[in-house]
Amino acid sequence: MSARLFARARVPLRPLAAIVRLFWAERGPRLLAGALLAGVTVLAGFALLSLSGWFLAATAIAGLSAGTALAFDVFTPAAAIRFLALARTGGRYGERLVTHDATLGVLAGLRERLFRGWATPEAARALGLRPARLLFRLTEDIDAIGQLYLRVLVPAGAAVLLALVAGVGLGLVAGSGPGIALCAGLMVVGLGLPLAGARAAYRHSRRRAYATESLRARAIDLVAGQTELVMAGRLPAQCEAVARADRTLAEADLALNRIETRVGAGFGIAASVLVAGALLLAGVLARQGTIDGPVAAALVLGALAVLEPFAGLRRGALELGRILLAAGRLGPRLTDRRPLRGPLRAEAGIAVRVSRVDLRQRAAHRTLLDDVSLTILPGERVALVGASGAGKSSLLGLIAGERSPTDGTVESLCATLLTQRTELFQDTVRDNLRLAAPTASDEALWEALTAAGLAADIAGLPAGLDTRLGEGGLGLSGGQGRRLALARLLLRDTPVWLLDEPTEGLDGETARAVLARLTACAEGRTLVVATHIRREAELCDRLLVMAQGRIIARLARGEPGFDAMLAGLRPD
Known part of the structure; x- marks a missing residue:
């Protein structure tokens, strides 16, 4: 040639x-x-x-x-x-x-x-x-x-x-x-x-x-x-x-x-x-x-x-x-055979550690996170609160490894992320769930659906777990699709769960029931929840308030300002 x-x-x-x-x-x-x-x-x-x-x-x-x-x-x-x-x-x-x-x-x-x-x-x-x-x-x-x-x-x-x-x-x-x-x-x-x-x-x-x-x-x-x-x-x-x-x-x-x-x-x-x-x-x-x-x-x-x-x-x-x-x-x-650039493995006694992290969106030349540092211990439940665009989802993406920092370091135990966008596929309900646990038994799938408050809905379908969904989960309502994605999260046996507005789109009664079961399933795990809804933040013992890509306040349950910050969030 x-x-x-x-x-x-x-x-x-x-x-x-x-x-x-x-x-x-x-x-x-x-x-x-x-x-x-x-x-x-x-x-x-x-x-x-x-x-x-x-x-x-x-x-x-x-x-x-x-x-x-x-x-x-x-x-x-x-x-x-x-x-x-x-x-x-x-x-x-x-x-x-x-x-x-x-x-x-x-x-x-x-x-x-x-x-x-x-x-x-x-x-x-x-x-x-x-x-x-x-x-x-x-x-x-x-x-x-x-x-x-x-x-x-x-x-x-x-x-x-x-x-x-x-x-x-x-x-x-x-x-x-x-x-x-x-x-x-x-x-x-x-x-x-x-x-x-x-x-x-x-x-x-x-x-x-x-x-x-x-x-x-x-x-x-x-x-x-x-x-x-x-x-x-x-x-x-x-x-x-x-x-x-x-x-x-x-x-x-x-x-x-x-x-x-x-x-x-x-x-x-x-x-x-x-x-x-x-x-x-x-x-x-x-x-x-x-x-x-x-x-x-x-x-x-x-x-x-x-x-x-x-x-x-x-x-x-x-x-x-x-x-x-x-x-x-x-x-x-x-x-390109370089190893994947994800979060570093957290040392013993640490679930998540973010050190002096900056994150910039290169295409838009916009700063998403600016000099963010935090440490989360195993078993802690932390809520990231703030207005839309404050950087909550970007921080969760960093911890999950979906993004890499422009500067600074991220350390984390193995984590599972539930994003705001519900990703469902044109397949059966069973196979959509088994993306999280390929070897899971039907009993485990039903337990996860029950915990997500969706078991009755799926049982009422003509083919149950074998019901085929359309593209993007067509055949389920928005709330049902959200709960199916949550059930998939529950099947992931990882020490850290990252939840980005987990009950968004659910009515108050359903959301409170789902959160109660989620709390029981998360026993012993580390939870990081990005939210602006009061019912979700109440799960957590620590609030990190974010604005313009920075953590501007850190409040623990029992400290002055914690209850006031909860009260200022969007009600159920």
């Missing part, structure tokens, strides 16, 4: 080379076995066609007289032909089986690495703002990287191997000059045509990838936001945006199809020239008495097969732009 192509692609060689190393690390021996089987397949096909040409010509000549017909050995070449046919078929089957199995294994490993990369603080949050892009990275980009092996490396390796073998074979028959010329010509034409196609297709394949991603994103926005688009009068504009992305995709597909047709035509012309050259060479050599008729036939038919593996690179050349784009997007994330 020329350096100019990589420069034009604006993709550094390091991520691409690192991805190749990851391929080897994940399934190296199987990938090598698949490449070897591909080589065996093309060599068997080349040998089969050449030997068949020799055999047909030899039997025809031998049949001209009874003496030569009786002396001619039919069985040995016939057996060789059958063996090569079986070898070609078996090699092709084994190659497809091994290469695809190895590729799927590699892609599974790459997806696991990708998920680990997104597990770093704020990485998943940033991608979560653009779900279409997240889906594209997991599907199209990973699949594109898989094409690097299947459509580029394996066909190129098999084709180069065949070119070398064909050159050596011709050299043995006709001399070193024709053998070197054949090998060099195959390399120049067989690799040059796909490379030219790759360069021509690079811009269009990138355009196609961007258009596909844009089409998905806009279609998702159109379907999910119909009500908002109608109210804002933007529905026609969104439909036009979808149609525009579709037109761009169609134009890119058309351009790529034209390039593929031209490359195919180039291979057709090259094959015709090669066969014509083989005919001329065979005629000259036969006239000189260097070879006989059957060998001449083998040369001509062998020429028909020698370009076939190079033609297989045609599709890979068109995919190369997409492969390079995916490598540039995913390479740094896949190759």
Whole structure:
């Protein structure tokens, strides 16, 4: 691959080379076995066609007289032909089986690495703002990287191997000059045509990838936001945006199809020239008495097969732009093996310790937390109170490891965070709960639902725990969804629970019943509750009052001001 192509692609060689190393690390021996089987397949096909040409010509000549017909050995070449046919078929089957199995294994490993990369603080949050892009990275980009092996490396390796073998074979028959010329010509034409196609297709394949991603994103926005688009009068504009992305995709597909047709035509012309050259060479050599008729036939038919593996690179050349784009997007994330930056492990006798922490939102250049320090002992119950935007949720995110501080240090025991946003999935109630405890029994699930005040509601559903929810928990009310998320928290056996407005959206009676059961379940655990509701703060023995990203007051139960601060919170 020329350096100019990589420069034009604006993709550094390091991520691409690192991805190749990851391929080897994940399934190296199987990938090598698949490449070897591909080589065996093309060599068997080349040998089969050449030997068949020799055999047909030899039997025809031998049949001209009874003496030569009786002396001619039919069985040995016939057996060789059958063996090569079986070898070609078996090699092709084994190659497809091994290469695809190895590729799927590699892609599974790459997806696991990708998920680990997104597990770093704020990485998943940033991608979560653009779900279409997240889906594209997991599907199209990973699949594109898989094409690097299947459509580029394996066909190129098999084709180069065949070119070398064909050159050596011709050299043995006709001399070193024709053998070197054949090998060099195959390399120049067989690799040059796909490379030219790759360069021509690079811009269009990138355009196609961007258009596909844009089409998905806009279609998702159109379907999910119909009500908002109608109210804002933007529905026609969104439909036009979808149609525009579709037109761009169609134009890119058309351009790529034209390039593929031209490359195919180039291979057709090259094959015709090669066969014509083989005919001329065979005629000259036969006239000189260097070879006989059957060998001449083998040369001509062998020429028909020698370009076939190079033609297989045609599709890979068109995919190369997409492969390079995916490598540039995913390479740094896949190759970054640094440990996850989460909270440090708290020392004995400490549940949570935050020391001189600053947190800034880089995109908005806004300070979320400013010089915050606190220490929470095991078993303590602490409430973070203050107006919206004071920094309560940001502090919980730091303790949970979902964010990393700009300055300062965070130490914590293993913690579970219940966020303000209820995250439910299009799955059964049982599987939504088992995200927290995959091995939990149904009895444990019902206990958690009972503690969250949701057992009666779920029992009343036709399928109970097997009831399937829609996207985002569709099928449950907002309050029911909140209690289901709380039940999932209760299944997590961690020493620290972080609750961000746990009963928001529940009526007062239900909320008080849930809090009473939550208090019983949290016995012995450390609770940190972010709230502006009085009933939630009353669970706690210490209040940390926050404003503008700072802790401005620390009040313990029994101290002056504690009851007054509770009284100033929003009533039930």
